Amino acid sequence: MTESKFTIILAAGKGTRMKSKLYKVLHKVCGKSMVDHVLTQVEQIHPDDIVTVVGHGAEAVEAAIGDRSQFVVQEDQLGTGHAVLQAEPLLGDKDGVTMIVSGDTPLLTAATFDKLFAYHQDKGAKATILTASAPDPTGYGRIVRGDLGTVQKIVEQKDASTEEAQIHEINTGVYCFDNKALFSALHEVKNDNAQGEYYLTDVIEILKGRGAVIAAYKMADFDESQGVNDRVALASATKVMRKRINEAHMRDGVTIIDPENTYIDVDVKIGSDTIIEPGVHLEGKTVIGEDCMIGSDTVIIDSTIENGVTTRSSTIESSIMRAGSDIGPNSHLRPQSDIGEGVHIGNFCEVKKATIGKNTKIGHLTYVGDATLGEDINVGCGVVFVNYDGVKKWHTNVGDKAFIGSNSNIVAPVDVADHSFIAAGSTVTKDVPFHAMAIARQRQTNKEGFWDRLPLADSKDWN
Incomplete structure (x- = not known):
């Protein structure tokens, strides 16, 4: 029996690094807002429910998406774990698999989402992380695997050892979770960190501590995983999208x-x-x-x-x-x-x-x-x-x-x-x-000898 599928799109952040009056997820890539790109691809995998978490600019984001999604509001920006928890009233009691994706990742495709769901179900996992091999992994959380290829942990850049910093497999910030296990674990997430925020990544450690299977599906194309946090990244994502669009037309x-x-x-x-x-x-x-x-x-x-x-x-x-x-x-x-x-x-x-x-x-x-x-x-x-x-x-x-x-x-x-x-x-x-x-014009009249009346008629400048 096919499990129910749900998707939570995180779109609550203002995006201060964009330095813009427009909320981050509403910035456009090739004619469509980033959150619309994400939602369009999500719709192609036909989830049973789509919930978008909004915060800053909630009204503008809701107007852009319309009735294509349900909405919950994250009033205070207390981290990704806190954001996902806002969807509990809509999804918390349901059986199935929930995918979590950020609204500022416009290059992700429905094909990748489908493969992530399939891999999650095939491995019987409680959580599956979408990963990619980054040419330069600086700034990304690293995926640390054991001898058998199982996920041991996610290590953030600032916490990585010299050996862990050499790992190129990175966390893209997209996950599949057993839905009830997700919301159960979210209630155990603490905010005892420098930022005082509730991190979604902590759910992985909580589920692992319960003995759950944690899987990681590595996508083939790193470019798909690009998130947008500033105008430089926006231009980079736009270039990738434009190449993708043009190549599709040429093939057609x-x-x-x-x-x-x-x-x-x-x-x-x-x-x-x-x-x-x-x-x-x-x-x-x-x-x-x-x-x-x-x-x-x-x-x-x-x-x-x-x-x-x-x-x-x-x-x-x-x-x-x-x-x-x-x-x-x-x-x-x-x-x-x-x-x-x-x-x-x-x-x-x-x-x-x-x-x-x-x-x-x-x-x-x-x-x-x-x-x-x-x-x-x-x-x-x-x-x-x-x-x-x-x-x-x-x-x-x-x-x-x-x-x-x-x-x-x-x-x-x-x-x-x-x-x-x-x-x-x-x-x-x-x-x-x-x-x-x-014919609606005055008749032509010629004034004979008009040249001779000009004061400079004999000047060499007029000859």
Whole structure:
């Protein structure tokens, strides 16, 4: 019979070494908070209960996690053992295995958690420590094993002998415990140490003293065990996560020209045969289709890019680019832009809260805001959709196959009908009917002999 599984996530610490107004576990790694990374992996092993221990910033942490976990509060920061004990009202009387993991270890994976549980059950242990082989074990608790490979004790750096300090197997701070044995032992933990805190590691000694089997499962990849206590460690964890993400996409058929200089958040999805050039940032819930070319220095945030789209050095926010469209260089889609199939948006254009119909061309130096443009429209250079009167935003509609000449101002609200024309340099304030051409500019007047009136007309500087 499979034992019940529980998980306790420790997320109560403020993280003073981060020197931040943001609570430590809420700092992001590749687009997701550290505690969310941990919780996402925990959810994949389907525990019966998940309990998150919060303290500093409890409301912010609870808001970030929502109903994905139960919560208990550690009012006073009295150590890891004290933190776990706060979960006793929710878990203390249950039979099963409890895993304890810190909310600042974003690189741990569900596969490792599964192996830890399986190893714990296979060894019939009351406690199993997740360990790793550290290239430089300085600062970590060492795992001291006996002749038969059984765990004798965990020795902290400050207490390690010269021989023990040479051990490279370290305690990652992740454990599996028999649930009832855990809470029973926690009541025996003392705080007679320099910090006056109740340490979870003391539970190991208590259970060992009871004659319980103590096991240790050594994970294959030390990088997974990295905890984050300051900004340097945050950058290190982010680099590992970014490498993991990029390699996964490349194995799935995405070409990433320069993985070390490509920044893809953990929830981004990318189709096969898409090419990602250097300096690209793909953020949030972005989805990119197949056969796209995402050019250098493009930034795409929470957007959908359909198949066969090309972007060049542009920024796309909360928008959609449909199949075969292209943008850039140096253009900007602001939120709620819907770029239709085959649409061309050239250089130095900005689109905001606008729908652009199939095969419409917006070449360069144009602003389209609060507008609906139909299909097969040509928008000339320097066109401005004037959508704001200082109080309210207004909407413009442009029909299919319309022609908008360069340097025109379309002052909303107006409707420009199908197959209509706007002459270059016009400022349009009224509706333009079907097949009509709007000319809204003063007639040209030439002043003959004007040069001769200038006071410096005969100066060599003017010739």
